[in-house]
Amino acid sequence: MSEQIQAMIDQPYKYGFVTDIESDTLPPGLSEDTIRFISARKEEPAWLLEWRLKAYRHWLTLEEPTWANVAYPRPDFQSIIYYAAPKPKKQLQSLDEVDPQLLETYEKLGIPLHEQKMLANVAVDAVFDSVSVATTFKKKLKEHGVIFCSFSEAVKEHPELVRAYLGSVVPYTDNYYAALNSAVFSDGSFVFVPKGVRCPMELSTYFRINTKDTGQFERTLIVCEDGAHVSYLEGCTAPQFDTNQLHAAVVELVALERAEIKYSTVQNWYAGDAEGRGGIYNFVTKRGKCAGFRSKISWTQVETGSAITWKYPSCILQGDESVGEFYSVALTNNLQQADTGTKMIHLGKNTRSTIVSKGISAGRSQNSYRGLVRIAPSADGARNYSQCDSMLIGDRCGAHTFPYIEVQNPTAVVEHEASTSRVGEEQIFYLNQRGIDTENAVSMIINGFCRDVFRELPMEFAVEATKLLGIKLEGSVG
Amino acid sequence: MLEVRDLHVSVDGVPILKGLSLVVRRGEVHAIMGPNGSGKSTLTKVIAGHPAYEVTGGEILLDGANLLEEEADARARLGVFLAFQYPVEIPGVSNKTFLRQSYNAVAEARGWDELDPLEFEDYLEDRLGLVDMDPAFLERSVNAGFSGGEKKRNEILQMAVLRPQLALLDETDSGLDIDALRTVAGGINALSNEATGVLLVTHYQRLLDYVKPGFVHVLAGGRIIRSGGPELAEELEVRGYSWLVEGGEA
Numbered sequence: 009m010s011e012q013i014q015a016m017i018d019q020p021y022k023y024g025f026v027t028d029i030e031s032d033t034l035p036p037g038l039s040e041d042t043i044r045f046i047s048a049r050k051e052e053p054a055w056l057l058e059w060r061l062k063a064y065r066h067w068l069t070l071e072e073p074t075w076a077n078v079a080y081p082r083p084d085f086q087s088i089i090y091y092a093a094p095k096p097k098k099q100l101q102s103l104d105e106v107d108p109q110l111l112e113t114y115e116k117l118g119i120p121l122h123e124q125k126m127l128a129n130v131a132v133d134a135v136f137d138s139v140s141v142a143t144t145f146k147k148k149l150k151e152h153g154v155i156f157c158s159f160s161e162a163v164k165e166h167p168e169l170v171r172a173y174l175g176s177v178v179p180y181t182d183n184y185y186a187a188l189n190s191a192v193f194s195d196g197s198f199v200f201v202p203k204g205v206r207c208p209m210e211l212s213t214y215f216r217i218n219t220k221d222t223g224q225f226e227r228t229l230i231v232c233e234d235g236a237h238v239s240y241l242e243g244c245t246a247p248q249f250d251t252n253q254l255h256a257a258v259v260e261l262v263a264l265e266r267a268e269i270k271y272s273t274v275q276n277w278y279a280g281d282a283e284g285r286g287g288i289y290n291f292v293t294k295r296g297k298c299a300g301f302r303s304k305i306s307w308t309q310v311e312t313g314s315a316i317t318w319k320y321p322s323c324i325l326q327g328d329e330s331v332g333e334f335y336s337v338a339l340t341n342n343l344q345q346a347d348t349g350t351k352m353i354h355l356g357k358n359t360r361s362t363i364v365s366k367g368i369s370a371g372r373s374q375n376s377y378r379g380l381v382r383i384a385p386s387a388d389g390a391r392n393y394s395q396c397d398s399m400l401i402g403d404r405c406g407a408h409t410f411p412y413i414e415v416q417n418p419t420a421v422v423e424h425e426a427s428t429s430r431v432g433e434e435q436i437f438y439l440n441q442r443g444i445d446t447e448n449a450v451s452m453i454i455n456g457f458c459r460d461v462f463r464e465l466p467m468e469f470a471v472e473a474t475k476l477l478g479i480k481l482e483g484s485v486g
Numbered sequence: 487m488l489e490v491r492d493l494h495v496s497v498d499g500v501p502i503l504k505g506l507s508l509v510v511r512r513g514e515v516h517a518i519m520g521p522n523g524s525g526k527s528t529l530t531k532v533i534a535g536h537p538a539y540e541v542t543g544g545e546i547l548l549d550g551a552n553l554l555e556e557e558a559d560a561r562a563r564l565g566v567f568l569a570f571q572y573p574v575e576i577p578g579v580s581n582k583t584f585l586r587q588s589y590n591a592v593a594e595a596r597g598w599d600e601l602d603p604l605e606f607e608d609y610l611e612d613r614l615g616l617v618d619m620d621p622a623f624l625e626r627s628v629n630a631g632f633s634g635g636e637k638k639r640n641e642i643l644q645m646a647v648l649r650p651q652l653a654l655l656d657e658t659d660s661g662l663d664i665d666a667l668r669t670v671a672g673g674i675n676a677l678s679n680e681a682t683g684v685l686l687v688t689h690y691q692r693l694l695d696y697v698k699p700g701f702v703h704v705l706a707g708g709r710i711i712r713s714g715g716p717e718l719a720e721e722l723e724v725r726g727y728s729w730l731v732e733g734g735e736a
Binding site: 433 | 557559578
């Protein structure tokens, strides 16, 4: 029976194709010249180049961290391509001018970029290798004063906003991979929602790594002014290569007074084959700052891909009565390794945070939850509730929980619950006995296990996420 | 009609059933009684197709179809229903969703129409009456946090929804208070009137005060050693099993 379950989650990766498109790439290697090249190619202002170089020089002084519960050979940073852009035939004026092959790629991925074919009410920014290739619904968003564009465009069109917020939540000194990203980031998404505006649609960025041996270093910055609201989703896939690719992104969120940011991720990078060859190293720094009174940041992630995931979307709860949330599903199979969780840093009074983490391990994978809840001396009346559940499929995988709790204020209330369960033969037999076949039974059990997280996703994406787990679970029942 | 012919079953190489034969016709209620470890629960699980049991000989036929060639889910679609002694919890899956998926999974094979959520709601309301269950249970996760009695009622509700050809009830009476016992018994009686064949495994006479089996069998040492009418159950209540077992194969 457990072999049947295993067979179902051993589904081939559907997004492993490569688009044959001419690209403008730098030779592999990293030096100050690489950074100057990227900056020049993007026609950046001097202050940004200066910032990149400072980050690079700082990075040179750092050691790669080893505390995560993952094992992999150290990447050779000189063999990575730091800039790869699909070669545009000319400057794009509208979506109609995007290379049809690129559009086709996104169609194949289920992300149509033609506005009339889009999911109702979702605007998409598509990032291909290092560069944003298209952003939809720009005009409609502009009418509401919402800025949603590629990071490069933001640097050109709204330099004052970028300069004010870039690195304000994740400084380039933050950690090894954040420093690297700050030095070489090539594109990403930028969102600015002005005071009092509720963004009229979901915003979404779709990341695709295409070129072999490319590192993808994107940077996302989302700023919500007083009373503004936005819901943002990112999706990721990559082709199947037998070498590892590095993805080291940085995401910064800033929520001012009573602002609300909901950030959802469905991560399905290529995970490597059954023997652990290839796959993405997903080393990502994501952090939000609840800067204002009663602001709220909510992270929801569904992590199913990557050979290695190293990621802790966090909240700094600075404003009084601000709220941070983290809802996570991490599914690992074969030789995948995930070390993921969150940090909730309570600084303001009566701040609240909720953590719900669901880890599913199958095959020979290792799945770790690592989370920090810190209540600073200033955080009177702070509350946290954490729930970490692990589910094991088969008997060769591992689930680990590393909760760190630091309470420096006696009025704080911190709760932590954890459980581990196994998809059991008895559960499956019970559902079989009610006429439900094994494939649907496993999917039902797993979706039930993840329900608390899925219901936090925007409607359309909850369906997508359910399907994605379904794909990972569907198939060859004997 | 269920026909079990000379059934031999082992678990981990240990023989549990050693040549058991039994016939249950539509609308009949059969009680299987017997001492602990005699193989009563094994019999229900084998008929339902639990993968841990190895059939080493014999046949199980339902309306002429060879059940041993089918997986558990296919047997369920043919109309075999097992009310579990220990119903399993499925956290995060609402009882209502589960019931509807289950109903629709068997619907095609049984020649019923698939029901959409609204149609199913109406159907469910009708079936709920049989088990006197609070509709609030439909919104809760399958068996999660249910009391023992609630779990057993939920089994009977599932049976009412799936209207099986053959219902196997594995100690459905254990752990029930008297009110729950009456309700559960009422549900079983109503369904056997709907021409479901019922095979009831029980330790005690208690349930048989409410559900009147036409046939009572004593299982010991992996075989049926005595069959009779309802009077046999009463005799067992008074005399225990030892007078039978000592004379038979222990």
